[in-house]
Amino acid sequence: MSTALLGEYTTALRLGTAEAEQVLRRFTRGGPKHPTYQAIEDWAGL
Incomplete structure (x- = not known):
C-alpha cells in the first residue's frame, strides 16, 4: 500500500468522512x- 493512500485514509478518519471500522475492513480480509x-486496530480499540 502506498503512503499516499494511507494518508488519504488517515485524513478521512480525521475529517469524519470515514469510520475506523470501514477503513480497517479494507485491510482485514483474513490472513495474517x-x-x-x-x-x-489496537489504537482504535477494535
Whole structure:
C-alpha cells in the first residue's frame, strides 16, 4: 500500500468522512495482519 493512500485514509478518519471500522475492513480480509494495521486496530480499540 502506498503512503499516499494511507494518508488519504488517515485524513478521512480525521475529517469524519470515514469510520475506523470501514477503513480497517479494507485491510482485514483474513490472513495474517501487517504489524502496522494491527497497531492501528489496537489504537482504535477494535
